[in-house]
Amino acid sequence: MNVSSRGRFTFSGGVHPPENKSLTCESQIQPGPEVKQVAVMLSQHIGAVCRPLIRKGDAVQAGQKIGDSDAFVSAPVHSPINGKVKEIALRSHAVLGRSLAIVIETDDEGPAKRPSFQVPADFDVSKYSAEQICEVVRKGGLVGMGGAGFPTRVKIEQDPRIPKDALIINGCECEPYITCDYRIMLEWTSQIIAGIKLAGKASGCSKVFIGIEDNKPQAIEIMSAALRDSGDADGIIAVPVKTKYPQGGERQLIKAILKKNVPPGGIPPMIGVVVLNVATTAAIAEAVVSNLPLTHRVVSVTGEAIAKPGNYYVPIGTSVEDLLEFCGLAPQKSAKVILGGPMMGIAIADLKTPITKTTNAVTVLMKEQIGSAKFARRQTPCIRCGRCLQACPENLNPTKIAHAVKNNLLDVAERYNIGTCIECGCCSYVCPANIEVTGYIKTGKIFLARQKQKMPR
Numbered sequence: 001m002n003v004s005s006r007g008r009f010t011f012s013g014g015v016h017p018p019e020n021k022s023l024t025c026e027s028q029i030q031p032g033p034e035v036k037q038v039a040v041m042l043s044q045h046i047g048a049v050c051r052p053l054i055r056k057g058d059a060v061q062a063g064q065k066i067g068d069s070d071a072f073v074s075a076p077v078h079s080p081i082n083g084k085v086k087e088i089a090l091r092s093h094a095v096l097g098r099s100l101a102i103v104i105e106t107d108d109e110g111p112a113k114r115p116s117f118q119v120p121a122d123f124d125v126s127k128y129s130a131e132q133i134c135e136v137v138r139k140g141g142l143v144g145m146g147g148a149g150f151p152t153r154v155k156i157e158q159d160p161r162i163p164k165d166a167l168i169i170n171g172c173e174c175e176p177y178i179t180c181d182y183r184i185m186l187e188w189t190s191q192i193i194a195g196i197k198l199a200g201k202a203s204g205c206s207k208v209f210i211g212i213e214d215n216k217p218q219a220i221e222i223m224s225a226a227l228r229d230s231g232d233a234d235g236i237i238a239v240p241v242k243t244k245y246p247q248g249g250e251r252q253l254i255k256a257i258l259k260k261n262v263p264p265g266g267i268p269p270m271i272g273v274v275v276l277n278v279a280t281t282a283a284i285a286e287a288v289v290s291n292l293p294l295t296h297r298v299v300s301v302t303g304e305a306i307a308k309p310g311n312y313y314v315p316i317g318t319s320v321e322d323l324l325e326f327c328g329l330a331p332q333k334s335a336k337v338i339l340g341g342p343m344m345g346i347a348i349a350d351l352k353t354p355i356t357k358t359t360n361a362v363t364v365l366m367k368e369q370i371g372s373a374k375f376a377r378r379q380t381p382c383i384r385c386g387r388c389l390q391a392c393p394e395n396l397n398p399t400k401i402a403h404a405v406k407n408n409l410l411d412v413a414e415r416y417n418i419g420t421c422i423e424c425g426c427c428s429y430v431c432p433a434n435i436e437v438t439g440y441i442k443t444g445k446i447f448l449a450r451q452k453q454k455m456p457r
């Protein structure tokens, strides 16, 4: 396998929506607003919610741990600023609806500047043991920064029952509009490479691949050159993968590069594979080398209604409102604010919603881009064209699942493997009848989860 095998690596299904990345792809990572207040959510990851370790009125320092849990699958949270705890209160949460957050106001000296991080010239991965790396990654509150927020320690820790064999670094960023990972690859290259070496050591993986879509030749070139220049990066290979959505889905990237299938309902470690996003990898280097916890992240703020679209380095807990004000939102043009991209992102109604560890973008769409009354696409009956089946990257039958959910036949939806759906939206995207196929499937999954937990509807 070599880097010249341009674009051959891919999966079946998927779509190629307009990329719309030109708004921000040339925008260097720059500081975001100097916030006076942050709301750090106690649930920013898959797993147990943190309990607060501070009380109202307590003074906190930037980088101080303010919430944690004893559960194995969890990650602590830290204050990104110096200040005082104003309250511990419910805040809007993109996924959970409402969730507890620690609200911190800056003190008179304003927010502490996060120390800038450079990989030291004498960085040597052999100085760290696998256990040490896992411990620091846990302490630093690291979670997957490109997706659902799975705690990174749980992903990389070695398990003698299923030895880990391959580490894939996800630099695809296949969602339209978003370019934060692209900029991180261009600007924080040495940090990513140091993080890869540390993650490789912690996980014990002998093979390491950096998967980058072939619409980002500059990133492929820069990463490949940095690997060549790095003395001890043998066995780490930059792999150009075909530009196609959802190429950055873990299951799809594993299929593309390793030709392996993650079992339905399973996770990559079950087949000895670890997938880490490039931003997470850079954060591993910061945590291990400089003991910096995850308190800031790069967010693409994008869309035609934004005066200064770009990639901003912001404290976690910054409100979407503060960020949009800083970037010059034109409210008369905007119709929908999405955390993430237009395919898999979540639309929010409350602009006070805080940025979390997993918020890679704030995308603002205009009226003519969504189904407003004037521009609505009329839904018509299914014409059995089969396009949704061809587009589904999980080889599901989306129309049958949606039909079952619509008719409240959840057992039938389960027989059609509704649980395997990754909610990528490809089926809705290609449907000529404008049926919100993904919407039905998402609803069916929620109903099934409630049924299983015996929760009232």
Ligand code: SF4
Pocket: 391, 392, 393, 394, 395, 396, 397, 398, 420, 421, 422, 423, 424, 425, 426, 427, 428, 437, 438, 441
């Ligand atoms: S059924 Fe699920 S996985 Fe398949 S295309 Fe639709 S949203 Fe994506």
Ligand code: SF4
Pocket: 381, 382, 383, 384, 385, 386, 387, 388, 389, 399, 427, 430, 431, 432, 433, 434, 435, 437
């Ligand atoms: S793409 Fe739409 S119209 Fe075609 S089979 Fe699927 S649901 Fe029916």
